[in-house]
Amino acid sequence: MSSLPPLPAQPSGTPWPTDEWPIGDLPANADRAKLARLTDHAFAATPPEDLGETQALVIVQHGRLVLERYGAGYGPDVTCHSWSMAKSITQALVGFLVDEGKLDIMQPADVREWRERAGDPRREITLDLLLRMSSGLAFLEDYAPDHPSDVIEMLWGKGKDDVAHFASSFPLAHAPGSFFSYSSGTTNIVSRCASQAADAFGPDFEAFMRRRLLDPLGMRSARPKFDKAGTFIGSSFCFAPPRDFARFGLLYLRGGVWEGKRLLPGRWIDYARTPTWQQPTEDGPYGAHWWLGLAGPGSFSAQGYDGQYIVLVPQLDMVLVRNGKTPAAMKNNVKRWLADIADCFRN
Known part of the structure; x- marks a missing residue:
């Protein structure tokens, strides 16, 4: 971790956006013409x-809202x-x-479907491997309705009432730690492990989320979704306005x-x-439930289907949030567009 770029502190005199975002100006050296072309196009x-x-x-940038723009029918208060x-x-x-000592990511994950079977090789899977x-x-992450898809079956089919049970029922396709495979099922297993460690499910776990994360940041409009078993569907469903997503990004940018x-x-x-070992993958490098490098060295991002992004650029002390509806075939175009937006501030 020593090679990671430092994360910037909140500038002195800049209020935190718990209640309202402080407003700033575009920096004098920003490429305003290029920025206007990129945003007008989008x-x-x-x-x-x-x-x-x-x-x-x-x-x-530098803890202040320097630009925001919305499509027709959207605005600061519209949930995305x-x-x-x-x-x-x-x-x-x-x-x-983990900070409370209730979870140890280097120990085998507490998954009953694996514990109950003597000699089950899945018992070797740690929370660290799940987070990475x-x-x-063997979980197939494919969102095309006409393709075989474990994630669609989990979220809307036979797995929807108990997403973690559905995901944890899959066999191994590779030895734990030997193969990177992005999987929403993996996250829902992690989410249930978190509920078990907190001894809180459904409304109780939502109260935990609000007390520890959402309320302190001022993310009052965030709406997490739970399955019938009381597990936060942490793979996919925490609706919020774009400014709230920016608050979450700022927490990580501020270390x-x-x-x-x-x-x-x-x-x-x-x-x-911190990078995860991966075989070559077209989606780019991964850390631990965060993607790496979208907007240059040291940047990291939360990414979602249809082109949802929270991009953190420590070098620029910047958070970028983009919400939209972009077909999967175009997702790399959106990534390049976001990288170009960041580059407008590098002159």
């Missing part, structure tokens, strides 16, 4: 073919999908429990500190952005 009256629909863009950005929120919830998407479980108080250990934030 928010055209007819969604551009290369990006699809962009519903919101929020840019925070998190989709898999919720995975990074789940990582934060695990961090609280390296469990080895776990908020209003001068440490909410998450700095080492947990560093763990999130």
Whole structure:
């Protein structure tokens, strides 16, 4: 972790956005013409073919809101999908429990479906391997309705009432730790482990989420979703306005500190952005429930289906939030667009 770039502190005199976002100006050296071209293209009256629909863009620099723009029918108070950005929120919830000594990520995960079978090789799967998407479980992450898809079956089919049980029932396809495979099922197993450690399910776990994370940040409009078994569907469902997603991003950009108080250990934030071993993958490098490198070296991001992004750029002291509806085939275009947005501030 020593090679990780440092995370910037909240500038002196800049209030925290717990109640309202402080407003700032674009820096004098920003490439305003390029920034205008990029945003005008994304928010055209007819969604551009290369990006699809962009519903919101929020840019925070040095702790202040310096630019925000919304599509027709959207605004600061309109709730947007998190989709898999919720995975990074789940990582934060695990961090609280690790800090309290209630979870040890290097120990085998407490999964009853694996404990109940003597000699089950899945007993070797640790929370660390789950958080790094390296469990080895045979789970197919595909969102196309006409394709075989374990994630669709989990969220809307026979697994929807107990997402963690559904996900933990899959056999191993690879030895634990030997193969990276991004999986929403993995996160829901982690989410149930967090509920067990907190001894809280359903409304009780939501109260834990609000007390430890959402309320301290001012994320009062965030709406997590639970299955019938009381597990937070941490793979996919924590709805919130774009400014609330930016608050969550700022917590990580500030190394776990908020209003001068440490909410998450700095080492947990560093763990999130420490690279996972991976075989080559087209989606890019991964940390622990956070993606790495989208907007240059040292950047890390929460990413969700349909083009939802919280991008943190420590070098620029910047948080970028993008919500939208972008077909999967165009997702790399959105990534390049976000990287180009960040580059407008590098002149």
